[in-house]
Amino acid sequence: MGKTTIIGGSPGKSGGPRASTIIHAASGVQKIDVTAVNKPEHRELYQKRVPIYPKLAHGLYRKIKWALLFILLGIYYLVPFIRWDRGPGAPDQAVLADFAGRRFYFFSIEIWPQEVYYITGLLMLAAFGLFLATALFGRVWCGYACPQTIWTDLFIAVERMVEGDRNARIKLARQPLRGKKLVKKIIKHTAWLLISLLTGGIFVLYFHDAPTVVRGFFTGQAPMSAYLFTAILTFTTYSLAGLMREQVCTYMCPWPRIQGALTDKDSFEVTYREYRGEPRGPHKKNDSWDGRGDCIDCKLCVAVCPMGIDIRDGDQLECINCALCIDACDSVMEKIGRPKGLIAYDTGRNTKRAEEGKKPVYRIFRARTVLYGALVFGISALMLYGLFTRSTLDLNTLRDRSPTFVRLSDGSVRNGYTLKIINKATVARDLDVSLDGIEGARLKAIGLKSDGKTITVSAKPDKVRAIKIYITVPAEVVKTLTPSTPISIVVQDHDGSERALNKTVFLIGKS
Amino acid sequence: MSDRPEVDDHSGTETTGHEWDGIKELNTPLPRWWLTIWFGCIAIALVYMVLMPSWPLPWANTYLKGLRHYSERANFETDMVKLAKSRGPDEIKLANTALDQVENNPELLNFALAAGKSAFGDNCATCHGSGGVGIFGYPALVDDVWLWGGTLDDIKYTITNGVRSTSDDTRFSQMPAFGRDGLLSKDEIKDVVDFVISLSGKEADAAAVKRGQAIFVDNCTACHGEDGKGMRDFGAPDLTDTDWLYAGDRAAITETVTNSRNGIMPTWKDRLEPWTIDALAIYVHSLGGGE
Numbered sequence: 001m002g003k004t005t006i007i008g009g010s011p012g013k014s015g016g017p018r019a020s021t022i023i024h025a026a027s028g029v030q031k032i033d034v035t036a037v038n039k040p041e042h043r044e045l046y047q048k049r050v051p052i053y054p055k056l057a058h059g060l061y062r063k064i065k066w067a068l069l070f071i072l073l074g075i076y077y078l079v080p081f082i083r084w085d086r087g088p089g090a091p092d093q094a095v096l097a098d099f100a101g102r103r104f105y106f107f108s109i110e111i112w113p114q115e116v117y118y119i120t121g122l123l124m125l126a127a128f129g130l131f132l133a134t135a136l137f138g139r140v141w142c143g144y145a146c147p148q149t150i151w152t153d154l155f156i157a158v159e160r161m162v163e164g165d166r167n168a169r170i171k172l173a174r175q176p177l178r179g180k181k182l183v184k185k186i187i188k189h190t191a192w193l194l195i196s197l198l199t200g201g202i203f204v205l206y207f208h209d210a211p212t213v214v215r216g217f218f219t220g221q222a223p224m225s226a227y228l229f230t231a232i233l234t235f236t237t238y239s240l241a242g243l244m245r246e247q248v249c250t251y252m253c254p255w256p257r258i259q260g261a262l263t264d265k266d267s268f269e270v271t272y273r274e275y276r277g278e279p280r281g282p283h284k285k286n287d288s289w290d291g292r293g294d295c296i297d298c299k300l301c302v303a304v305c306p307m308g309i310d311i312r313d314g315d316q317l318e319c320i321n322c323a324l325c326i327d328a329c330d331s332v333m334e335k336i337g338r339p340k341g342l343i344a345y346d347t348g349r350n351t352k353r354a355e356e357g358k359k360p361v362y363r364i365f366r367a368r369t370v371l372y373g374a375l376v377f378g379i380s381a382l383m384l385y386g387l388f389t390r391s392t393l394d395l396n397t398l399r400d401r402s403p404t405f406v407r408l409s410d411g412s413v414r415n416g417y418t419l420k421i422i423n424k425a426t427v428a429r430d431l432d433v434s435l436d437g438i439e440g441a442r443l444k445a446i447g448l449k450s451d452g453k454t455i456t457v458s459a460k461p462d463k464v465r466a467i468k469i470y471i472t473v474p475a476e477v478v479k480t481l482t483p484s485t486p487i488s489i490v491v492q493d494h495d496g497s498e499r500a501l502n503k504t505v506f507l508i509g510k511s
Numbered sequence: 512m513s514d515r516p517e518v519d520d521h522s523g524t525e526t527t528g529h530e531w532d533g534i535k536e537l538n539t540p541l542p543r544w545w546l547t548i549w550f551g552c553i554a555i556a557l558v559y560m561v562l563m564p565s566w567p568l569p570w571a572n573t574y575l576k577g578l579r580h581y582s583e584r585a586n587f588e589t590d591m592v593k594l595a596k597s598r599g600p601d602e603i604k605l606a607n608t609a610l611d612q613v614e615n616n617p618e619l620l621n622f623a624l625a626a627g628k629s630a631f632g633d634n635c636a637t638c639h640g641s642g643g644v645g646i647f648g649y650p651a652l653v654d655d656v657w658l659w660g661g662t663l664d665d666i667k668y669t670i671t672n673g674v675r676s677t678s679d680d681t682r683f684s685q686m687p688a689f690g691r692d693g694l695l696s697k698d699e700i701k702d703v704v705d706f707v708i709s710l711s712g713k714e715a716d717a718a719a720v721k722r723g724q725a726i727f728v729d730n731c732t733a734c735h736g737e738d739g740k741g742m743r744d745f746g747a748p749d750l751t752d753t754d755w756l757y758a759g760d761r762a763a764i765t766e767t768v769t770n771s772r773n774g775i776m777p778t779w780k781d782r783l784e785p786w787t788i789d790a791l792a793i794y795v796h797s798l799g800g801g802e
Contacts, residue, residue, distance in 0.1 A: 414799055
């Protein structure tokens with residue numbers, strides 16, 4: 001099956017870290033023997049994946065990332081268990097996409113399938129929100145909030161707990177697969193699979209009543225689809241976050257390609273300040289810092305990078321802007337007594353201005369940020385307006401097509417319509433159906449009371465009621481009509497508080 | 512040649528050892544992912560064979576049934592039993608409820624309309640058209656013109672026993688073939704047709720109408736009534752309205768008088784359950800013209 005290169009990158013080639021050959025980049029700072037595996041000059045048309053062993057970083061951004069990891073995973077894992085009382089007969093789960101009942105519940109909001117435009121609105125908000133965030137701060141989504149990043153981070157943390165940090169993992173990788181290594185690998189993969197299973201299992205809970213499914217899941221009582229989707233999500237979580245990791249971002253995700261068009265020279269991005277760092281090189285204690293850069297080439301920024309790149313090569317599509325290299329570099333700068341921020345969030349414009357010795361300028365309001373902001377605001381306002389003025393009564397009218405009209409023996413003409421009366425309220429209500437557009441027309445419905453002008457119909461809460469109505473127009477009125485007469489069918493509450501109207505036509509055939 | 516397989520310098524892969532016109536074939540192994548899937552499929556197939564019906568055993572006229580005893584036919588039968596069970600109470604209720612009382616029970620009415628609609632599509636729409644619109648020779652059920660009556664009971668009786676059917680209680684009448692059987696001459700037929708046309712308010716030859724009226728009184732009023740408005744006891748249609756079962760133009764009426772029509776509707780009492788007939792009656796009655 002061919003040779004297996006366990007580790008490419010540098011450790012295999014140059015012997016890796018050994019206690020006897022520690023090289024110092026500066027006093028107290030070890031030079032790490034590492035090569036960025038995703039360096040542009042290493043790219044080939046086909047290449048087997050070279051494993052990356054990210055070293056644990058310490059610092060502000062790592063703390064932010066830990067916090068976000070706990071908050072976001074907490075939301076994901078706990079939200080299905082939040083209860084929300086909607087009264088009898090309705091599910092009491094706060095967030096639920098009830099496909100069987102054809103409803104989407106989000107706390108006090110209940111969305112019907114015909115209101116899918118709210119979902120469209122949400123997707124547009126997500127897209128433009130992402131555009132706005134990217135225009136302002138580069139790939140913050142990728143670095144902090146993307147599920148791929150979060151779960152990969154979690155999986156790497158588990159791996160670190162079981163196998164140790166970077167050096168221990170590299171050492172372990174070189175050992176044959178037996179004994180202690182085998183045990184560690186089994187523990188790691190078991191833990192990964194358990195997390196994946198939990199991830200997949202929780203996903204299913206967003207579509208069914210959570211406590212019922214959790215109880216039924218282990219006794220084989222849960223629906224088949226629950227098991228299927230748990231299995232699929234378990235597989236994808238395990239393979240994407242455990243095995244494929246950065247390859248998902250680099251090769252599978254379209255977003256890195258798109259975001260190039262969304263950022264400009266005023267977007268904040270993780271930047272190596274070349275003007276400050278170069279020329280780089282090892283620094284001996286008590287040597288002068290004059291005439292050289294602050295970068296001591298310790299390569300800690302490369303060692304902590306989960307994407308396997310060297311930020312000092314500049315902007316790269318692999319970079320997810322997670323800022324762990326900032327943490328790494330800042331800790332080193334602190335040790336060698338140089339100012340922090342050799343690697344920092346900065347804009348392309350300011351990097352250039354700094355080179356020229358000018359003061360930085362920050363331009364938050366630019367054509368694109370204003371446009372994205374306005375779109376986000378506009379869509380939000382539109383959706384809020386829609387939600388607050390949302391009617392609880394709706395009507396769909398289906399004209400009979402076979403026959404389109406019936407001429408009765410006395411010359412009058414009758415048309416049939418099926419009305420779908422949608423009561424979105426949580427209470428039953430009595431409604432009046434009436435007609436607008438033809439004087440003297442008579443209304444009749446099968447199985448319902450009617451005085452000829454109005455039909456009274458009761459609608460159950462949160463249900464659609466279909467009724468069949470017939471409109472008959474007397475012969476003397478028919479003579480005054482065109483072959484197709486526009487009419488409106490009106491459904492309203494007894495007290496007239498809410499009404500729904502449908503425009504349709506009354507046909508009399510060729511006259 | 513050595514025993515060891517030759518290795519291609521360029522690719523580092525073994526060759527098959529064959530050579531055709533100086534071209535050697537590489538013995539590239541199958542990709543591992545491909546083999547994995549292949550072996551996986553074999554494993555799944557084996558599991559499937561044990562669990563599910565697999566091999567036919569023609570000599571024993573049976574097959575390996577598998578541990579799960581899965582059978583599409585058995586599933587179908589179970590489903591049918593389940594369906595009958597779930598519909599059973601409604602069927603019994605419908606059969607035991609007087610037709611004119613069904614309307615007062617919205618749920619039962621819904622059931623009857625739904626069942627009636629589907630039974631109509633299966634059994635009636637072939638002749639009466641979808642939705643009961645009717646076609647030439649088959650009455651429309653959506654309007655208020657009824658040959659044998661349009662109340663719930665009338666409709667139920669017609670569906671149960673049919674028209675000129677094999678049932679002993681069938682609705683029955685027979686219009687004579689006035690021309691074919693020599694009861695009226697061609698000229699007399701022409702005159703009576705003119706009269707019939709005039710009945711529904713269309714223009715006709717006045718002299719012929721007058722002659723035709725006498726012939727109509729002698730031959731037709733027994734069933735169609737003196738005013739030509741028809742009689743439901745005989746299923747005799749109203750000739751004064753604009754509704755025609757066999758078209759109302761001169762040629763069509765001439766044909767009707769000459770050879771007569773006497774369409775047939777079968778009896779459904781031997782083919783449909785009583786509750787289905789009830790549902791059909793309610794559905795047809797609901798189409799708009801019910802009395």
